[in-house]
C-alpha cells in the first residue's frame with residue numbers, strides 16, 4: 176500500500192490507560208555459557224518483582240496478579256528451540272496462565288510490549304508480563320551471519336552473500352552519498368554517535384561493550400561495509416529484559432510510581448527492492464510548515480523533479496508511521512521540546528541518524544544537526560569534538576543513555592524492552608539505583624569504573640523508545656509519561 | 665577430552681564434542697537440507713536460465729496506483745500489492761539493457777556461511793525505467809558508482825537456479 180485513507184491513519188485508541196509498573200533485566204554478554212537462557216529470564220523477572228518498590232510482599236504475591244504473558248524471542252534457529260516461550264513460561268512458574276510468542280526481527284521487544292499494552296488497554300487483562308530474550312552465542316560468526324541473513328528475502332536477497340550487513344549498507348551508502356554528500360563532516364557525526372553510546376555504556380553495569388574511544392578510533396576501525404566501520408555497528412548479545420504492565424487501578428495497588436505508556440507500530444517492505452515512491456507522510460511539527468514544505472520540495476529535485484525518492488533508501492517509512500500513530504495518541508508535537516529523553520535503535524550510526532528524521536527530531540536530510548547541536552547529549556562533551564560555546568552544556572533531548580545497541584546490547588528479543596526499562600527508571604528517578612550502586616556492578620562480576628558518570632536526567636517526565644527491525648520492516652514507537660505530565664487528557 | 669581444533673557445521677552424527685566441563689558445554693552438529701519451491705514465481709527463475717528478465721505488471725485498470733500507472737514489479741509478484749489480483753508476466757530484458765542504472769552499491773568482502781558468490785562481491789540495487797521497484801543484484805567486471813548505466817547478464821550455461829544466475833555489467 177502506498178496510498179492511505181484517514182481510516183488507515185487514524186489515531187490508535189486505548190480503551191483505558193496503560194501503565195508500566197516495574198522492569199528488570201539480566202546483564203548482557205556476547206557469550207554467556209555460565210547461564211542458560213531460562214536462568215537469565217528468571218533473573219530479570221526477580222529484579223522486576225523485587226527491586227521496583229512494589230507493594231507486594233514477594234514474588235508469589237506478584238504472580239497472583241499476572242493474568243497473561245507476552246514473550247519476545249526472535250530467532251528460533253539461533254536458540255535452537257522451537258516454542259522457547261513455553262520453556263521460559265514454565266521456568267518462571269507462570270503456568271497455566273496464557274502466553275503468546277511475538278517475533279518481528281529487531282523490533283521483537285517493542286512488538287511484544289505493543290501486544291502486552293493492547294491486552295491491558297482492551298480490558299482483556301489487568302496485569303501482564305512482557306519478557307524478551309535472545310541467545311546468539313551457540314554458533315560461530317559465519318553461521319551467525321548466515322542465520323541473520325535469512326531475515327532477508329531468501330530467494331531474492333539472502334543468496335547474495337548471506338550477509339545482512341551488506342543489505343543494510345546499500346541503504347547507508349545511498350544516504351551517505353545523497354544526504355551525507357560523502358562529507359568528512361558527516362562521517363564525523365556518525366563517529367560521534369559511536370563514541371557517545373559506548374561512552375554512556377561505561378556507566379551502565381548491564382552493558383556489554385563500554386569503551387572510552389575517540390572519533391579517530393572509530394574512523395580508523397576496519398570497514399565492515401563501506402561507509403560502515405567496526406565501531407559503527409551494534410552488538411550481538413545474550414540476555415533478557417522484562418516489564419510489568421497494568422491498568423490504572425492495579426498499577427496503583429502495586430506501585431506508588433507507575434508511568435503511563437502508549438505504543439504503536441508501523442511496517443514496511445522486507446526487501447529494500449520493494450520500496451515504492453510515495454508522498455512523505457508529515458508529522459505534527461512538519462504540517463503547515465512553509466520551511467519544511469520548501470525543503471521537501473527541494474529534496475525531490477524541485478519543480479524539475481529527479482531528486483531523492485521517498486522513502487527511497489534514505490528513510491524508514493515504518494518508523495515514520497509508528498511515530499505518527501504514537502504522536503497522535505499522546506499529543507506530542509515537537510519531540511525535542513515535548514520529550515526529556517529517548518532510546519533509539521542504533522543498529523548502525525547511520526541508521527540512528529536516519530531515525531532522527533523519521534521520528535521528526537529533525538527534518539529529512541538534516542538528521543546530523545541533532546548530534547551537532549549538542550541536544551543528543553546529557554552534557555555536551557568537553558573533549559574538543561564540540562565548539563567551546565557548546566561544550567559542557569546540557570542537551571535538550573539526551574539519546575541512548577543506556578549505551579544503546581552499540582554500547583549496551585542487542586539481544587534481539589530483549590532490546591526493545593531494555594530501552595523501555597531504561598526510560599521507565601529514568602522517569603521514576605531511579606536510574607541511580609540500577610546503575611550507580613556498587614552492588615549492581617559486583618552482582619555482574621564487574622568493577623564500577625572510576626570515571627562513572629551520573630546519567631539520571633534531572634526531572635525527566637516524558638520519554639520515547641524506538642524498536643526497529645531489519646531494513647525497516649517493523650518499527651514500534653513507545654511513549655512513557657509521568658502521570659503528572661500527560662499531554663492529551 | 666576437549667577438542668582444540670573444531671569445525672562448526674560438523675556433519676558427523678556420532679560426534680558429541682565436549683567443549684568445556686564447568687559449565688558443561690557441548691557441540692551439537694547438524695547439516696539439514698531444505699526442499700524449496702519457487703511456486704508462482706517460477707517464470708522469473710526459469711527466465712534467468714534462458715537469458716530473460718521477467719517482471720510482473722498489474723492488468724487491472726481500476727487498480728490504484730499499480731494497475732492505472734502500469735509499472736513493472738521486479739522482484740516479480742504473483743499478486744498485485746494494491747488490488748491483490750493476479751499480475752501478468754512481461755519480458756523486460758530489453759528495457760533493462762537500455763535503461764538500467766545503479767541506484768546504490770556496496771562491496772561485500774566477508775560473506776556468511778553457505779555463500780556461493782565469488783568474493784569480493786559488488787552488491788547493487790538496480791533502477792530500471794518503468795519499474796516501480798529497485799531489485800538487489802551483483803555487478804561484475806567494474807567498480808559500481810551511483811547512476812552507472814548497466815545491463816543484465818545471465819548464467820545460462822551452468823545455472824544455479826537461484827538469483828545468482830542474474831548479474832550486471834557496465835552497459836556497452
Ligand SMILES: [Zn+2]
Nearest residue numbers: 722727744747
Ligand atoms: Zn493491482
